[in-house]
Structures are given as C-alpha cells and as structure tokens.
Amino acid sequence: MGTSVVTASFALLCVFLLCEPSLQTEKHSLYYIYTALSKPVDQPGIYQFTAMGLLDDREIDYYNSKEQRKIPRQHWMKEKMQEDYWEKGTQSRKSKEQWFNVNVDILMKRMRHNESDVHVLQWRHGCEIEKNGDEVKFSKGIDEYSYDGANFLSFDDKESQWVAPVAAAVPTKRKWDNVTILNQYTKGYLEKECVDWLNKFREYGDEVIRKGSPPEVHVFAKRCTRDKTKLELTCFATGFYPKDVILSIRKYRSPLPEKEIESSGVRPNHDGTYQLKKTVIIQEDEKADYDCVVSHSTLNETIITKWDGTCPDCGSSLVIGIVIGAVLVIVVVAAVCLYLFMTKRLSEYYYMITDSGHTAFNIFL
Structure with missing residues (x-):
C-alpha cells in the first residue's frame, strides 16, 4: 500500500517536472489574410478586396479596394515602420488585388459557377514560432487557399509541394509544382522571412508598450x-x-x-x-x-x-454637392481604367511585390 502511494507520488512529480518547460513556452504567430469577392456587394463595410496582417491574432495593418492604401492598425507600427515600408506595402496589396481579380474569374469558369452569384476566394499565409527563454524555434508555416469557404489548395512545407483536396485544384497543383522557384520561394518565406518579420514586429511592439505612447x-x-x-x-x-x-x-x-x-x-x-x-x-x-x-x-x-x-x-449644400460630384467622376474614371487594364491581362505568369518589398514569382490558378 505504502509502495503504491510512493510510486504514484513519484509519477505525479515526474509529470509536473515534464510539464514545467511547456508552461514557459510562448507561442506567437504572424499571418496575412486576403479576401476577394467576384463582384462588389452593396453593403457598408464590405469591400470587393481586403487584406490584413495579424500578429498574435491582433490586426497590425489593413488594406481595402476602396482606399487602396496599406495603413497601420497599431500605434507602434506607425511609429516604427518608415514611410517607405507603407509605400511598398501599398504596391504589394495593389498587385495582389489585381491577381485576385483575375483568379476569382478563373475559378468561377473552372467550377462553372453562375457569374450573377457572389463567390469568395481567400488566401492565408504566415508562420508560427515557439519561444522558450531566448530560444526561438520555427513551429509551422501555412500557405492555403479557399474558395467559397471550402479548402481549395495548400502548401506542404515539409515536402515542398502543393496539396489539392478537391479535383478542381489538381490543374493548379500540377502547374505550380512544375515551377521549382515558386515552391522554393514559398518554403523560404514561411521558414525564414516570415519568422524574421514576426520577431521584428514583436520586438517593436514590446518596446513601445514598455516606454509608453504619447497622445x-x-x-x-x-x-x-x-x-x-x-x-x-x-x-x-x-x-x-x-x-x-x-x-x-x-x-x-x-x-x-x-x-x-x-x-x-x-x-x-x-x-x-x-x-x-x-x-x-x-x-x-x-x-x-x-x-x-x-x-x-509620456x-x-x-x-x-x-x-x-x-x-x-x-458649409453650403452647393459646395457639398460639387465635392460629391467630383468624387463620383473620379470613381467612374478609375473604374473604366481598371476595366481596360484587366482586359489586357492575358499572360500566364505574374510578378508581384511581397509585403516585405521584394519581388516574388506567382502564377495564375
């Protein structure tokens, strides 16, 4: 009886000792989420294209198809990141918006979906790390696409290849796996560049919190x-x-x-x-x-x-009317220019700027 109690106590002590390191382990993540609709929706706050960065599930930057400007969502991001970062980020988001506009149409045709309905293409990519003391270890990277809320395509970081869970994604998997540089870039971004940005953002955020922020x-x-x-x-x-x-x-x-x-x-x-x-x-x-x-x-x-x-x-209603009229003219001209631009996008391959400002290689679905 006594031996059993001692054995049980020893086993329980071992469990606590084994669990202790995991209690000290911090988990952090950096993800970017892009969402594109096949056509505009007449509802306030819903845009045809949106993009956001999330650090530990907290929004750090944002872009939509109306303002077309990447903006900081954290005060410390505005303080720490130079204007050049936001300019390059804006160009990155604009290029991704164009890419999504083309690919939503490609998938609708491939799925034989009705163009009168609204369809959604979403992309999520980023990384997670584990921090134990001063040791930082890459945990996992995610690069995945969904169409109308269902999984469409994902990247297997360990095997460096794309996974197609549905038949409609198989042509894309074959095409992308045949471009070695694309898979190499994707793996490198998830395991190295994404982790570097995650650590940098966390360092900046922690520094601002420590010293405070002025009004x-x-x-x-x-x-x-x-x-x-x-x-x-x-x-x-x-x-x-x-x-x-x-x-x-x-x-x-x-x-x-x-x-x-x-x-x-x-x-x-x-x-x-x-x-x-x-x-x-x-x-x-x-x-x-x-x-x-x-x-x-402060x-x-x-x-x-x-x-x-x-x-x-x-001011007078006349002045307000003139301003509204001028804005409508600008919107119409911009829409016409976008349509003319999109009709010329016939090439198979596409270069775009990443959030870090580098030029990356991407391919249509």
Missing part, C-alpha cells in the same frame, strides 16, 4: 445635432498608453467647468492604446479663443492645441 490631440467643430444654431466643439486625444491622462477645454486660457462638458471617458483603441473625447456646446458665431490642454506621463511638456475657428460641415 495625438485634435480639436474640431461640427454642427450641433440638437440645436442647428450651435456648434459642438470637441477635443480628441488618442493613441496614448498608459491610460491615465488629463484633458481640459479652455476658453481664453481658463478651463471650462466639467459640468458644461460631455466626456466619453477613456476608451480602448484596437491597437492597445487609449482615447478620450470631450465636447462642449458653443454658439455658431463664437469668436472666443478655445484650446485643448492634454497632460500625459510628455515632457503639456500639449496645447488651439481651435482654428472653422467648422468643416457648416
């Missing part, structure tokens, strides 16, 4: 929704970390009473920083000097931002 301060006015004869003057501070901040609205350099001010309270941003908005109601013809004063632990001196006295949305 950006904006002051603006708009027409009051409750009383059209008055204005809502707003002081907006955002992007700061830690969350403790002091914000006041002043008139002739004297703080306004808090009872006259509406506050949003400190709220979290999507990137781990915080924001605070305070608003006061003033007369439309107000000529007084208003400013916004913000104090934060600042060497207080930020004082003065209101310029303007109200952008208080």
Whole structure:
C-alpha cells in the first residue's frame, strides 16, 4: 500500500517536472489574410478586396479596394515602420488585388459557377514560432487557399509541394509544382522571412508598450445635432498608453467647468492604446479663443492645441454637392481604367511585390 502511494507520488512529480518547460513556452504567430469577392456587394463595410496582417491574432495593418492604401492598425507600427515600408506595402496589396481579380474569374469558369452569384476566394499565409527563454524555434508555416469557404489548395512545407483536396485544384497543383522557384520561394518565406518579420514586429511592439505612447490631440467643430444654431466643439486625444491622462477645454486660457462638458471617458483603441473625447456646446458665431490642454506621463511638456475657428460641415449644400460630384467622376474614371487594364491581362505568369518589398514569382490558378 505504502509502495503504491510512493510510486504514484513519484509519477505525479515526474509529470509536473515534464510539464514545467511547456508552461514557459510562448507561442506567437504572424499571418496575412486576403479576401476577394467576384463582384462588389452593396453593403457598408464590405469591400470587393481586403487584406490584413495579424500578429498574435491582433490586426497590425489593413488594406481595402476602396482606399487602396496599406495603413497601420497599431500605434507602434506607425511609429516604427518608415514611410517607405507603407509605400511598398501599398504596391504589394495593389498587385495582389489585381491577381485576385483575375483568379476569382478563373475559378468561377473552372467550377462553372453562375457569374450573377457572389463567390469568395481567400488566401492565408504566415508562420508560427515557439519561444522558450531566448530560444526561438520555427513551429509551422501555412500557405492555403479557399474558395467559397471550402479548402481549395495548400502548401506542404515539409515536402515542398502543393496539396489539392478537391479535383478542381489538381490543374493548379500540377502547374505550380512544375515551377521549382515558386515552391522554393514559398518554403523560404514561411521558414525564414516570415519568422524574421514576426520577431521584428514583436520586438517593436514590446518596446513601445514598455516606454509608453504619447497622445495625438485634435480639436474640431461640427454642427450641433440638437440645436442647428450651435456648434459642438470637441477635443480628441488618442493613441496614448498608459491610460491615465488629463484633458481640459479652455476658453481664453481658463478651463471650462466639467459640468458644461460631455466626456466619453477613456476608451480602448484596437491597437492597445487609449482615447478620450470631450465636447462642449458653443454658439455658431463664437469668436472666443478655445484650446485643448492634454497632460500625459509620456510628455515632457503639456500639449496645447488651439481651435482654428472653422467648422468643416457648416458649409453650403452647393459646395457639398460639387465635392460629391467630383468624387463620383473620379470613381467612374478609375473604374473604366481598371476595366481596360484587366482586359489586357492575358499572360500566364505574374510578378508581384511581397509585403516585405521584394519581388516574388506567382502564377495564375
């Protein structure tokens, strides 16, 4: 009886000892997800093409077919990455958008799907690592495509070849496996380049969190929704970390009473920083000097931002109509140019710029 208890205790101790290293192991990931629709959808917030980068499941950058600009989603990404990085990233996303537009059409024809329906082509690629102390080890790489939510094609990193789970993907597998440079590049990106970027992004993010992030301060006015004869003057501070901040609205350099001010309270941003908005109601013809004063632990001196006295949305409806008309003309011209460009895309092979700015080799499906 005693021997059994000792044996059981020893076995339990061994389990704890064996499990201890795994409790210290950190897992991190970097993924890029691209989603393309076969045609536009008339719903707000849904675009024909979108792309995003995810570090440990937190969005770090974003692109859509409307703005056509790769933008930072984390405050530290905006601080740390040079403008050249975002310019190259924008070109990368634009080239991928063109690639997807062609390939959605290819798959629809191959599947004999109706063009009146909306079909979705998605690509996810990236890597995962395990970190134990100072040791960083590549865990796995993923490069996979899906069509209408079902697996279409994936890359076997160990065998350096493509896997076709459905018959419609077999022609693509054969074509891509015959291009050795494509498979070599894909394996190299997943195991080396992706891991390097993952480690760099994590280092940048951790550094900013340690030293904090200063606020950006904006002051603006708009027409009051409750009383059209008055204005809502707003002081907006955002992007700061830690969350403790002091914000006041002043008139002739004297703080306004808090009872006259509406506050949003400190709220979290999507990137781990915080924001605070305070608003006061003033007369439309107000000529007084208003400013916004913000104090934060990351600042060497207080930020004082003065209101310029303007109200952008208080202009005449004629001016607004002219602006809207000009925008519509630009959109129509851009659509025509895109159509003419796409009709000329008859080549089989395609070069595009990667997110890191390098030129990569890719092939149509």
